[in-house]
Amino acid sequence: MLVLELIGLLPWGVVSALSGMGFDAGFSWKVVFIMAPFWAYPLLLLICAPVAFLINAYERPSAATAVMIAPAVVSGGWLVLLLTFASLYTKM
Numbered sequence: 001m002l003v004l005e006l007i008g009l010l011p012w013g014v015v016s017a018l019s020g021m022g023f024d025a026g027f028s029w030k031v032v033f034i035m036a037p038f039w040a041y042p043l044l045l046l047i048c049a050p051v052a053f054l055i056n057a058y059e060r061p062s063a064a065t066a067v068m069i070a071p072a073v074v075s076g077g078w079l080v081l082l083l084t085f086a087s088l089y090t091k092m
Helices: 001-006 009-023 030-038 040-056 061-091
Strands: none
Touching: 001 009, 001 040, 001 061, 009 030, 009 040, 030 040, 030 061, 040 061
16 A cells, blocks of 8 residues: 555646646635645655554554555545535536
8 A cells, every 4th residue: 555655646746746836826725725635645644654554563454554545535535525516616
């Protein structure tokens, strides 16, 4: 799981770099709110990976797996929510 999440840092770098275009019209808290879970992805990896390995050392593999999946769930879940609400908003 860790290897897949580290590979996920490659597209994250592109999305994170391009997200700066959201500030072309000036600073907006809306852009910060939308992009915060994506910007937090590497920080979540740095926090969750050592915690998952520590939990695994105490022979709790299911809990370690849940902790290791958390960064992908946070960022991916946020993307799903944004796409869902964007599609509902455009139909109005």
